[in-house]
Amino acid sequence: MSTKYKLLALDMDGTLLTDEQNISKETAQWIRKASKHGVHVCLSTGRAFMSALPYGEELGLTTPMITVNGSEVWRAPHELHLRSLMDVELVKAMHDIAVEEDCWYWAYSVEQLYNKDHWTDDVEGKEWLKFGYHTEDDEARHRILMKLQDMGGLEITNSSPFNLEINPEGVNKAAGIAEVCKLLGLTMSEVIAVGDSMNDLAAIQQAGLGVAMGNAQQVVKDTADYITSSNNDDGIAEVIQKFIFDEE
Incomplete structure (x- = not known):
């Protein structure tokens, strides 16, 4: 063959x-x-x-x-x-958006997975790989997307129609x-x-x-x-x- x-x-x-x-x-x-x-x-x-x-x-x-x-x-x-690691300031900003929109969110650090139920007080002390949001509210998801696009420096995709996944730009x-x-x-x-x-x-x-x-x-x-x-x-x-x- x-x-x-x-x-x-x-x-x-x-x-x-x-x-x-x-x-x-x-x-x-x-x-x-x-x-x-x-x-x-x-x-x-x-x-x-x-x-x-x-x-x-x-x-x-x-x-x-x-x-x-x-x-x-x-x-x-x-x-x-x-x-490829994500800028810590971007992670903080994305977390603020998640809290504002009161949606489910998660983030991968090199060591472990964090989410809405189990977040960390030490964002700066971690090495971040990816951030994600999940909401079945289309308007909320669109608002989040607009805010993320305004931030710049991000690669925005999804792994389901109801989520957004964010990596460093170009990754x-x-x-x-x-x-x-x-x-x-x-x-x-x-x-x-x-x-x-x-x-x-x-x-x-x-x-x-x-x-x-x-x-x-x-x-x-x-x-x-x-x-x-x-x-x-x-x-x-x-x-x-x-x-x-x-x-x-």
């Missing part, structure tokens, strides 16, 4: 994982088959390292991994290649995948990027093949080169079969 695609970059929630938060047997089988045939399989997620790692281990992956939407790139499990999954390509001696044209949300958009636009899940947000589907089945219907297995093993 010779395929022009050498790297499969997979979002996790809503993509690799079913709604029950597991990897289906069929999908796992095809990922292992692709790995065995020399295709690098890279988890590319908004999750923190410790939350993503068990799934990588379950699949037997030893290749690079992108976590926290690209704020961290791992050369191999437990071996950090790159980390996203596409930039993370580009770093992984450098590590592996590949180009973006050799990448298949698969996802379902706005935090996958840049990767889907810049990869050789950008794939949206059947359950993806409409804007992601509109951008993708191909729309596969949903996360509950082995959409990734379909991509591997179609573009890695049957591309002729």
Whole structure:
């Protein structure tokens, strides 16, 4: 088998994982088959390292991994290649907005996850990777978005229609995948990027093949080169079969 695609970059929630938060047997089988045939399989997620790692281990992956939407790139499990931190003043300002809007919020520091129920008095003493908001009130979410855009210096995406995820400007999954390509001696044209949300958009636009899940947000589907089945219907297995093993 010779395929022009050498790297499969997979979002996790809503993509690799079913709604029950597991990897289906069929999908796992095809990922292992692709790995065995020399295709690098890279988890590319908004999750923190410790939350993503068990799934990588379950699949037997030893290749690079992108976590926290690209704020961290791992050369191999437990071996950090790159980390992009967020300005502490921006984190304080984002926290103020969350309090003003009285919505659910969370933030990843290098050490742990903080949220509305468990915040820290020592914002300045932490190294911050990402901040997030969740609200089903469309007007509140729009107000938050406007305030964030006015702040500048931020990369604003989402991982569901009801949230906003914020990384330092220029930090996203596409930039993370580009770093992984450098590590592996590949180009973006050799990448298949698969996802379902706005935090996958840049990767889907810049990869050789950008794939949206059947359950993806409409804007992601509109951008993708191909729309596969949903996360509950082995959409990734379909991509591997179609573009890695049957591309002729």
